[in-house]
Amino acid sequence: MITLKPAVVRGAPRSLLGEGPVWDHVSGSLYWVDIDSAMLHAYSPGSSNVGSFSLEESASCIALCADGRLLLALRNTLALFNPRNHELERVKAVEIGDQARFNDGKCDVVGRFWVGTMDIEEERPIGALYVVEAGFRVRRILGGVTVSNGIGWSPDYTRMYYVDSPTRRVSVFGYDRERGEISGLLRSIDLSSQPGVPDGLTVDSEGGLWVALWEGSSVLRIDPASSEATARVELPVPRVTSCTFGGENLDTLYITTAQNKQGVGGEVYTIKTHTHGSPTNVFKP
Numbered sequence: 297m298i299t300l301k302p303a304v305v306r307g308a309p310r311s312l313l314g315e316g317p318v319w320d321h322v323s324g325s326l327y328w329v330d331i332d333s334a335m336l337h338a339y340s341p342g343s344s345n346v347g348s349f350s351l352e353e354s355a356s357c358i359a360l361c362a363d364g365r366l367l368l369a370l371r372n373t374l375a376l377f378n379p380r381n382h383e384l385e386r387v388k389a390v391e392i393g394d395q396a397r398f399n400d401g402k403c404d405v406v407g408r409f410w411v412g413t414m415d416i417e418e419e420r421p422i423g424a425l426y427v428v429e430a431g432f433r434v435r436r437i438l439g440g441v442t443v444s445n446g447i448g449w450s451p452d453y454t455r456m457y458y459v460d461s462p463t464r465r466v467s468v469f470g471y472d473r474e475r476g477e478i479s480g481l482l483r484s485i486d487l488s489s490q491p492g493v494p495d496g497l498t499v500d501s502e503g504g505l506w507v508a509l510w511e512g513s514s515v516l517r518i519d520p521a522s523s524e525a526t527a528r529v530e531l532p533v534p535r536v537t538s539c540t541f542g543g544e545n546l547d548t549l550y551i552t553t554a555q556n557k558q559g560v561g562g563e564v565y566t567i568k569t570h571t572h573g574s575p576t577n578v579f580k581p
Contacts, residue, residue: 298527302551302567307346308339310562314552315496316357316400317564319542321575326542327366328552328564329355336368338379339564341543349377352384357401359409359579367579369398369411374432387581388432396422400459400496400538402447407580408476410437412444418462425458427476432581437478446497446507446538450520451574455482457505457520461495464488466505468520485523490516496538496552500571506549508536515539515551527570533561541573 311330318327325340334354338347355368355375366377374388392398392413401411409428415421423441428434438458446459449471456471456478465486470479485505487494492512497505504526505518513534517527535554542550549569555562 297525298570300527300529300567300569302529302531302549302565305339305341305550305564305566307344308564309335309337309346309348311335311337311552311554312562313537313554314562314564315537315554316355317496317538317540317542317550317552318358318360319540319546319550319573319576320360321542321546324544326540326550326564327358329358329368331356336366336377336379347379349379349382351377356398357411359401359403360576361579361581367409367581369401371397374409374411374428388428388434390426390434392424393422395420399423399443400445400447403577403579404449404473404476405453405577406473406476407578409579410447412441412447414441414443414445418443423460428579429476430581435476445495448497448499448505450499451501451503455520457497457499459494459497459507461493461510464490464493466494466497466507466518466520485518485520487516490525492534492536495536498538498540498549498573500541500569500573502571504571506539508538508551510535510537510554512536515549529565529567531565533563535561540576541569545572546574547572 312332336349359367413423425438443461492509495508495510515529551565
């Protein structure tokens with residue numbers, strides 16, 4: 297297994313709970329949120345410019361929109377944010393219960409936004425997985441989820457990967473890209489022997505899964521065919537939250553982290569990889 301050592305992105309603001317990194321290949325910028333500070337950050341490596349936006353309410357994840365706006369998942373509401381004038385438009389409130397909140401989300405290649413919820417106490421299976429389609433029509437796909445987290449698809453979009461963190465596994469479902477539906481559970485990738493629990497994930501062009509390990513100080517690359525780990529990115533902080541590919545050639549892995557009780561962590565890390573990702577899918581409302 298290959299071991300990789302990332303570097304801190306200099307100038308990028310620290311987060312209390314950094315999450316949801318998204319690469320905008322049009323502007324050449326990385327977006328991410330700080331959930332606990334209700335902040336949205338943007339970093340452009342080409343110019344080292346940093347933009348930080350204070351939000352009216354915490355957002356847990358981001359999706360790009362074709363018109364340059366950003367789709368944000370607030371506690372129980374989907375909203376559109378314009379980074380040019382800082383306007384936030386709340387579009388759709390979703391009945392998810394008082395003890396849950398939205399967590400991780402991602403767009404598929406058709407332009408649907410898949411987003412899950414979690415128990416605020418991280419103990420009860422009261423969360424769910426939803427898909428948001430044109431016109432902000434919301435469908436509930438799965439229930440019985442405790443902490444909905446990483447979402448991704450195989451390069452051919454025949455499989456969907458999904459993390460409910462306390463299970464310590466990545467579930468592999470069949471995926472119907474035309475209908476926006478998952479079929480039965482094909483199998484699970486067991487990560488219980490790894491340190492920490494799986495959090496966010498991304499998929500490279502070869503189909504490899506890059507899974508952030510919360511309290512595991514690492515991002516693990518997994519071959520989904522064999523369930524074997526082929527690379528590990530070792531970080532000097534324990535709470536690794538998510539990752540995404542970015543940069544001009546989409547071969548740079550950006551990694552978000554969170555601070556622990558001792559204040560360690562919260563930086564964004566970066567490393568060049570032997571593979572590359574795909575352009576970020578855009579939400580089509």
